[in-house]
Amino acid sequence: MxxxxxxxxxxxxxxxxxxxxxxxxxxxxxxxPEYILPPPSDILLRMIEDADSLYRHSLITLWEVFLGFAMAVVIGIPLAILLVYSRYISQSFFPIIVGIHCVPMVSLAPLLIIWFGFGLLTKVLIAFLISFFPIVINTTVGLRSMEKEMLNLAKSLRASSAQTFLYFRLPKALPSIFGGLKVGITLAIVGAIVAEFVASEKGLGYLQLMANSQLDVTMEFAVIFTLGIIGIGLFNLVGWIERLSMPWYHATRKEAD
Incomplete structure (x- = not known):
C-alpha cells in the first residue's frame, strides 16, 4: 500500500x-518577456525571496478558508440530515437551496460588504457561501442513497432510527459526504480569494491584486503557485481524514483495482 x-x-x-x-x-x-510569462525558475526564486510575505498573507487566507469551511460543515451537514428526515423541509427548502446554488455567490460580495463592512466576517461569509452548497447537496444525495434492502435489514434487526442512521445510512453516505467536503474545501479557497480581491488589505488575494496593479507578473505567479500548494494540501488533508473514517471503503476499492 x-x-x-x-x-x-x-x-x-x-x-x-x-x-x-x-x-x-x-x-x-x-x-x-518576463512581464508576459516569467519562467518557473524566476517564479520559484521570487517565492524564496518573498517567502516571509507569502507566509504571512497565506496564514490570513488560511484562517478565512478554515472559518468559512467549518461553518459550511457545521451548518450544511445537519441541514442535509433534516432534508432527508423531514418531508416538509425537503419539499420546502431543497428546491430553494438548488435555486440559490445557481446564483453566483461572488455576486453577493458587494452586498455583504455593505452589510458587514470590510472585516474578517465578510470574507468568511463568502468562503462559507461558496463551499456550503456542494456539502449540503452531496450529503443529501449520499444519505438518500441507502438501498431499500438495507433499510429492510435494519428493520428486521429491530434497529432504532438512531441506530439505522449510525450503522446503515451514515456509512453508506460517507463517500458522498467526503466528496462534497473535498469540493467544498477547494471552493472555500476560491471564496476567500475573491473576497480579498473585493474587500481586503491583507491575504493572498490582496497580495495578487497589488502585484497586478504594479504589473509584477512574477509575483502574481508566485501567489498562484502558493495557492496551488495550499489547495493540494487541504484537499489531501480531507482525503487523509476520509481514509481514517472509511478504511473499509478504501480497502474494497484497492481489491477492486
Whole structure:
C-alpha cells in the first residue's frame, strides 16, 4: 500500500517537473518577456525571496478558508440530515437551496460588504457561501442513497432510527459526504480569494491584486503557485481524514483495482 502511494507521488512529482521544464524551455526558446510569462525558475526564486510575505498573507487566507469551511460543515451537514428526515423541509427548502446554488455567490460580495463592512466576517461569509452548497447537496444525495434492502435489514434487526442512521445510512453516505467536503474545501479557497480581491488589505488575494496593479507578473505567479500548494494540501488533508473514517471503503476499492 505504501509502495503504491509512493509510486503515485513519484509520478505526480515527475509530471510537475516535466511540465515546469517544458515551460522553462518555451520561455527561453521563445524569448518571451518576463512581464508576459516569467519562467518557473524566476517564479520559484521570487517565492524564496518573498517567502516571509507569502507566509504571512497565506496564514490570513488560511484562517478565512478554515472559518468559512467549518461553518459550511457545521451548518450544511445537519441541514442535509433534516432534508432527508423531514418531508416538509425537503419539499420546502431543497428546491430553494438548488435555486440559490445557481446564483453566483461572488455576486453577493458587494452586498455583504455593505452589510458587514470590510472585516474578517465578510470574507468568511463568502468562503462559507461558496463551499456550503456542494456539502449540503452531496450529503443529501449520499444519505438518500441507502438501498431499500438495507433499510429492510435494519428493520428486521429491530434497529432504532438512531441506530439505522449510525450503522446503515451514515456509512453508506460517507463517500458522498467526503466528496462534497473535498469540493467544498477547494471552493472555500476560491471564496476567500475573491473576497480579498473585493474587500481586503491583507491575504493572498490582496497580495495578487497589488502585484497586478504594479504589473509584477512574477509575483502574481508566485501567489498562484502558493495557492496551488495550499489547495493540494487541504484537499489531501480531507482525503487523509476520509481514509481514517472509511478504511473499509478504501480497502474494497484497492481489491477492486
Amino acid at each position: 505504501r509502495l503504491g502511494r509512493s509510486m503515485r507521488a513519484l509520478s505526480v512529482a515527475l509530471t510537475i517537473i516535466g511540465l515546469m521544464a517544458l515551460w522553462q524551455i518555451i520561455c527561453w526558446a521563445g524569448s518571451i
